[in-house]
Amino acid sequence: MRLAVVPGDGIGPEVVGEALKVLGEVAPQIESTHYDLGAARWHSTGELLPESVLTELREHDAILLGAVGDPSVPSGILERGLLLRLRFELDHHVNLRPARLYPGVRGPLSAQPEIDLVVVREGTEGPYAGTGGLLRKDTPQEIATEVSVNTAFGVERVVRDAFDRASKRERRKLTLVHKTNVLTHAGSLWSRVVEEVSLEHPEVSVDYQHVDSTTIHLVTDPSRYDVIVTDNLFGDILTDLAAAVTGGIGLAASGNLDVSRANPSMFEPVHGSAPDIAGKGIADPTAAVLSVALLLDHLGEPELARRVEAAVAFDLATRDHQNPGGTHAVGDRLAALVSS
Amino acid sequence: MRLAVVPGDGIGPEVVGEALKVLGEVAPQIESTHYDLGAARWHSTGELLPESVLTELREHDAILLGAVGDPSVPSGILERGLLLRLRFELDHHVNLRPARLYPGVRGPLSAQPEIDLVVVREGTEGPYAGTGGLLRKDTPQEIATEVSVNTAFGVERVVRDAFDRASKRERRKLTLVHKTNVLTHAGSLWSRVVEEVSLEHPEVSVDYQHVDSTTIHLVTDPSRYDVIVTDNLFGDILTDLAAAVTGGIGLAASGNLDVSRANPSMFEPVHGSAPDIAGKGIADPTAAVLSVALLLDHLGEPELARRVEAAVAFDLATRDHQNPGGTHAVGDRLAALVSS
Ligand SMILES: CC(C)[C@H](C(=O)O)[C@@H](O)C(=O)O
Ligand SMILES: CC(C)[C@H](C(=O)O)[C@@H](O)C(=O)O
Numbered sequence: 271m272r273l274a275v276v277p278g279d280g281i282g283p284e285v286v287g288e289a290l291k292v293l294g295e296v297a298p299q300i301e302s303t304h305y306d307l308g309a310a311r312w313h314s315t316g317e318l319l320p321e322s323v324l325t326e327l328r329e330h331d332a333i334l335l336g337a338v339g340d341p342s343v344p345s346g347i348l349e350r351g352l353l354l355r356l357r358f359e360l361d362h363h364v365n366l367r368p369a370r371l372y373p374g375v376r377g378p379l380s381a382q383p384e385i386d387l388v389v390v391r392e393g394t395e396g397p398y399a400g401t402g403g404l405l406r407k408d409t410p411q412e413i414a415t416e417v418s419v420n421t422a423f424g425v426e427r428v429v430r431d432a433f434d435r436a437s438k439r440e441r442r443k444l445t446l447v448h449k450t451n452v453l454t455h456a457g458s459l460w461s462r463v464v465e466e467v468s469l470e471h472p473e474v475s476v477d478y479q480h481v482d483s484t485t486i487h488l489v490t491d492p493s494r495y496d497v498i499v500t501d502n503l504f505g506d507i508l509t510d511l512a513a514a515v516t517g518g519i520g521l522a523a524s525g526n527l528d529v530s531r532a533n534p535s536m537f538e539p540v541h542g543s544a545p546d547i548a549g550k551g552i553a554d555p556t557a558a559v560l561s562v563a564l565l566l567d568h569l570g571e572p573e574l575a576r577r578v579e580a581a582v583a584f585d586l587a588t589r590d591h592q593n594p595g596g597t598h599a600v601g602d603r604l605a606a607l608v609s610s
Numbered sequence: 611m612r613l614a615v616v617p618g619d620g621i622g623p624e625v626v627g628e629a630l631k632v633l634g635e636v637a638p639q640i641e642s643t644h645y646d647l648g649a650a651r652w653h654s655t656g657e658l659l660p661e662s663v664l665t666e667l668r669e670h671d672a673i674l675l676g677a678v679g680d681p682s683v684p685s686g687i688l689e690r691g692l693l694l695r696l697r698f699e700l701d702h703h704v705n706l707r708p709a710r711l712y713p714g715v716r717g718p719l720s721a722q723p724e725i726d727l728v729v730v731r732e733g734t735e736g737p738y739a740g741t742g743g744l745l746r747k748d749t750p751q752e753i754a755t756e757v758s759v760n761t762a763f764g765v766e767r768v769v770r771d772a773f774d775r776a777s778k779r780e781r782r783k784l785t786l787v788h789k790t791n792v793l794t795h796a797g798s799l800w801s802r803v804v805e806e807v808s809l810e811h812p813e814v815s816v817d818y819q820h821v822d823s824t825t826i827h828l829v830t831d832p833s834r835y836d837v838i839v840t841d842n843l844f845g846d847i848l849t850d851l852a853a854a855v856t857g858g859i860g861l862a863a864s865g866n867l868d869v870s871r872a873n874p875s876m877f878e879p880v881h882g883s884a885p886d887i888a889g890k891g892i893a894d895p896t897a898a899v900l901s902v903a904l905l906l907d908h909l910g911e912p913e914l915a916r917r918v919e920a921a922v923a924f925d926l927a928t929r930d931h932q933n934p935g936g937t938h939a940v941g942d943r944l945a946a947l948v949s950s
Binding site: 350380408449510515518542 | 719737790792
């Protein structure tokens with residue numbers, strides 16, 4: 271097993287360090303190679319993702335990424351040129367984002383409902399396609415367009431994945447989230463695909479909800495969701511909200527999967543590089559550690575994945591949430607727990 | 611003063627009835643004419659918004675709308691053909707959506723923070739432009755596109771309006787919400803326009819936040835927001851969430867404004883037609899009544915508007931929220947309060 275590690279910017283290297291510590295305990299046989307992509311490299315060489323690095327990354331079984339983005343770099347450069355480029359080049363069409371309210375974690379909702387959902391976010395098209403442009407820039411007649419591109423191919427494969435996951439879960443429920451009443455073209459394609467694939471999965475109950483209304487239910491009745499399947503942008507928005515209601519972005523993990531396995535999948539915390547707290551040793555590495563659990567699952571090591579999750583669950587149930595300890599302390603506790 | 615009333619579908623007619631009751635108390639001089647647009651008309655005549663009706667609507671000083679949408683009508687028909695058509699034909703470029711946590715209302719957040727923000731949502735372009743289509747429909751090669759169209763003209767006028775509003779508020783704070791790191795073309799236009807207009811408003815402090823991250827802060831720290839300016843789709847999503855954290859969509863009002871006053875502005879509750887509770891007399895008319903306050907403000911009657919708001923504030927502070935009374939009872943209480 272060969273793992274490529276892209277620590278990235280801000281708190282990325284800090285949380286990745288702890289994630290690797292935990293991984294080293296459960297799977298010492300995994301060899302890892304570090305790649306210094308991110309703001310620093312861009313500043314010193316102008317490079318974002320050189321072809322040679324991309325070629326090397328492809329030779330790994332998986333990628334662990336910390337975070338990408340820095341205030342010293344104009345918005346979009348690192349995101350489009352590095353993070354999204356990786357997701358697109360490596361055909362990460364399933365962006366998997368579980369959200370669970372762990373026992374012991376007090377979320378911001380007074381009801382403290384049970385939450386255990388997973389968002390299957392499309393990862394390689396939609397409004398993220400990058401198709402669009404500026405016409406008559408800097409004139410009063412300027413027009414900026416963004417084109418959301420949705421293909422039957424792209425929608426079907428992510429919808430199939432979502433049904434497969436729903437089918438294996440206890441509640442077997444799938445909710446398509448879109449905005450079909452306004453984005454009628456894309457909405458029509460998504461709805462038809464869900465309807466067709468649902469015929470092959472009579473065991474899964476299916477419903478539909480508009481994205482605006484989903485934000486309401488995520489704060490008033492999040493227990494209703496099991497598997498949500500949605501497009502790239504709605505998935506981006508909803509998974510931050512889902513992370514917030516389950517105790518924060520410090521706990522939210524994600525997997526960018528090429529389900530066909532033609533390319534290595536990539537695992538990363540949902541949080542960003544958090545430049546405001548970088549270098550202070552206070553970032554919570556839990557999301558990065560949970561991303562390692564997703565990675566182990568993907569590599570066919572579900573038992574190791576469960577061990578990592580159990581360690582996190584135990585730590586969250588017992589930690590002093592006012593005073594959880596710094597990045598290293600949390601990582602040390604989790605590493606000790608997985609090896610015990 | 612001439613008011614056109616479009617009760618619409620589902621609970622629309624019920625809540626509009628109460629809103630008119632309250633309006634009749636504070637401004638008996640306003641004449642109103644009803645227009646039966648919506649699902650029923652579409653079913654019986656196939657009409658959504660006939661030209662003749664549109665022409666008549668234009669001759670009014672304002673429009674009060676209940677809600678549009680019914681499960682018996684395919685998704686998008688009424689929304690695009692009636693509601694959005696009204697917004698676009700009448701150039702409702704400022705979609706104004708205040709969100710306030712009223713004393714006495716317990717929102718879903720355990721912190722019960724102070725919330726008093728207003729979202730200035732662009733209303734006539736962006737992803738709502740309706741530009742897009744289906745290619746090779748019903749084949750494995752199908753492609754669905756949606757084009758977000760953003761013009762300097764359209765962005766500038768809504769940004770100016772947002773700055774004007776921020777400038778008149780106590781905190782004088784404006785937050786641009788977008789997704790500039792991914793939607794780089796539209797994001798660039800929005801950012802540049804905000805930067806330029808900010809030069810004319812040194813009294814307003816300006817910041818920027820990504821839409822995904824905004825959903826987090828709306829549940830963890832909503833007090834930070836004063837005026838949010840954003841595009842049509844992000845505004846749609848964020849205002850449902852803002853409504854949820856301030857006690858629900860039953861209380862959220864909106865104004866679709868043509869700030870130039872060339873066309874009548876339109877006022878409507880943010881909630882939809884809620885077919886599940888329609889006809890039961892249990893819909894909360896408060897959002898419709900608060901929309902009347904926005905209408906009075908727009909018609910140059912700020913004192914009457916404050917009276918309506920004060921009545922709502924009093925009722926919310928004193929009502930039994932477990933048992934608020936039915937649609938009529940709430941309307942009767944509010945009507946009595948404004949005339950007392
Ligand atoms: C950093 C950004 C490009 C990214 C996204 O929008 O996908 C992030 O928000 C995420 O959710 O992983
Ligand atoms: C009904 C729908 C078209 C509408 C919108 O998307 O604008 C609604 O959600 C709203 O926010 O007023």
